[in-house]
Amino acid sequence: MTEIQFPRLNEPAPDFDAPTTDGRRQLSDYSGRWLILFSHPADFTPVCTTEFMAFARRADDFAKLNCDLLGLSIDSHYAHIAWMRNIKDNFGVEIPFPIIADLSMAVARAYGMIQPGASDTSAVRATFVIDPDGILRAMVYYPMTNGRSIDEFYRLIQALQTSDANKVATPEAWQPGEAVIVPPPATAAAAEARASEGYKTTDWYFSTRMLG
DSSP states (O other): OOOOOOOOTTSBOOOOEEEEBTEEEEGGGGTTSEEEEEEOSOSSOHHHHHHHHHHHHTHHHHHHTTEEEEEEESSOHHHHHHHHHHHHHHHOOOOOSOEEEOTTOHHHHHTTOOOTTTOSSSOOEEEEEEOTTSBEEEEEEEOTTSOOOHHHHHHHHHHHHHHHHHTOBOOTTOOTTSOEEEOOOSSHHHHHHGGGSSSEEEETTEEEEOOO
């Protein structure tokens, strides 16, 4: 059985140097910016088409968050170009981001996108969020049959940036403008003092606050 290699959260994302529909791309090209690297099983497939159109429609929103998009599948860049043109012709949506042509499967294997239980020759629906320092911050895998929510990845970028900037956590389904979670105290003395620190405190371990 082939051992699957998986990257690990909060460690450097696997480097790559790969051909794309916009020329060669390396991970270092995205230094200083957030990156969403996402794979799909194959070009000219219906679920993937809906995902790519959704990413395309939100591309400007991601750009405003200092976040680039980069697709990948184990197809040639010629197939990618043909598919991009097909989407524009049939759905009126232009794909504004590059797509890696990973015929060697080198990038897909480095990121654990090839999973024998799903397919030996296609990348599963995997999504990786890489921060401006090249650190892998989140990864999500979906089955072949079901499309991802691009709105959720947009929300996740906002949440990660908020956590980084303010040293806080965010609750389930958090949206900008809502209360954030204050890290719980790490000592007994700090826990005793938490109620007097001005937060909305339900118990010593659970406090929230609004951002200014």
